[in-house]
Amino acid sequence: MGTDTSVCPTGHGRxxxxxxxxxxxxxxxxxxxxxxxxxxxxxxxxxxxxxxxxARHIRMENAARSMTFYEFDSMEHxxxxxxxxxxxxxxxxxxxxxxxxxxxxSRTDVSFAGEPGAHYLLVSxxxxxxxxxxSFRIVDGVVTEEEVNIVDATVDA
Amino acid sequence: MAIEVRIPTILRSYTxxxxxxxxxxxxxxxxxxxxxxxxxxxxxxLVTAEGGLHRFVNVYVNDEDIRFLGGLDAKLSDGDSxxxxxxVAGGALGFVAAAAIAGQRAAARTGR
Numbered sequence: 001m002g003t004d005t006s007v008c009p010t011g012h013g014r015x016x017x018x019x020x021x022x023x024x025x026x027x028x029x030x031x032x033x034x035x036x037x038x039x040x041x042x043x044x045x046x047x048x049x050x051x052x053x054x055a056r057h058i059r060m061e062n063a064a065r066s067m068t069f070y071e072f073d074s075m076e077h078x079x080x081x082x083x084x085x086x087x088x089x090x091x092x093x094x095x096x097x098x099x100x101x102x103x104x105x106s107r108t109d110v111s112f113a114g115e116p117g118a119h120y121l122l123v124s125x126x127x128x129x130x131x132x133x134x135s136f137r138i139v140d141g142v143v144t145e146e147e148v149n150i151v152d153a154t155v156d157a
Numbered sequence: 158m159a160i161e162v163r164i165p166t167i168l169r170s171y172t173x174x175x176x177x178x179x180x181x182x183x184x185x186x187x188x189x190x191x192x193x194x195x196x197x198x199x200x201x202x203l204v205t206a207e208g209g210l211h212r213f214v215n216v217y218v219n220d221e222d223i224r225f226l227g228g229l230d231a232k233l234s235d236g237d238s239x240x241x242x243x244x245v246a247g248g249a250l251g252f253v254a255a256a257a258i259a260g261q262r263a264a265a266r267t268g269r
Contacts, residue, residue, distance in 0.1 A: 040248050060245075068250035074215045074222045081242055098249045106249050112213055114167050114243025 019135040033097035040070040045093035095121035113138035171199040186229035213244040
């Protein structure tokens with residue numbers, strides 16, 4: 001298993017090139033993506049600051065309600081980010097679905113990626129009976145794919 | 158008295174890593190000029206070459222989205238708290254088309 005540990009050149013601390021995430025959270029994300037298909041679904045998984053542990057799944061409204069674009073509602077964004085601040089949490093995972101294409105960041109995804117510390121998780125729902133789930137770091141326009149390690153019972157989901 | 162400004166991770170390279178900085182100004186535009194004097198380059202990440210607020214940066218005064226308060230002309234008072242968050246957006250669509258859709262949405266929201 002490729003748990004490549006290296007120092008991120010942009011100074012965001014140690015980056016472990018793997019996303020470890022509970023299967024219950026993955027199931028909830030996939031269910032959200034399926035529910036909103038063919039529109040894109042989006043959301044966050046918050047976790048305690050500095051632990052790289054996605055613990056609390058938050059479905060976000062796709063304010064664009066589009067099959068090819070997503071955008072957090074600005075007021076919900078503020079509310080959820082404040083809530084994380086109050087709880088000493090950070091956005092560990094930011095996810096969205098692609099509903100007709102592969103689970104790989106588009107040029108749009110890369111241009112807008114504004115959370116260098118987050119894992120960007122993409123789910124493709126283009127196949128009706130299986131999902132493609134992939135995770136990336138997007139820092140300064142550079143996309144780095146990482147392994148997704150799905151485990152059981154790291155959190156109470 | 159001063160105005161507190163919460164800086165998102167991606168812009169902390171302009172503030173020496175600080176999460177919260179203070180500034181002053183009667184309007185958001187004035188505040189950004191004041192901040193830019195000490196945190197050179199910050200304003201350029203928030204304001205376009207044409208002089209408008211970047212579409213994909215959210216700025217809030219206390220609990221309000223600044224777009225509903227007049228954007229860069231929004232009046233500020235000492236004790237206000239400003240939060241800056243990069244919009245979370247993306248999707249499968251090509252960049253130019255996405256920007257066009259987003260631009261229409263921004264126009265609809267601000268009534269311009």
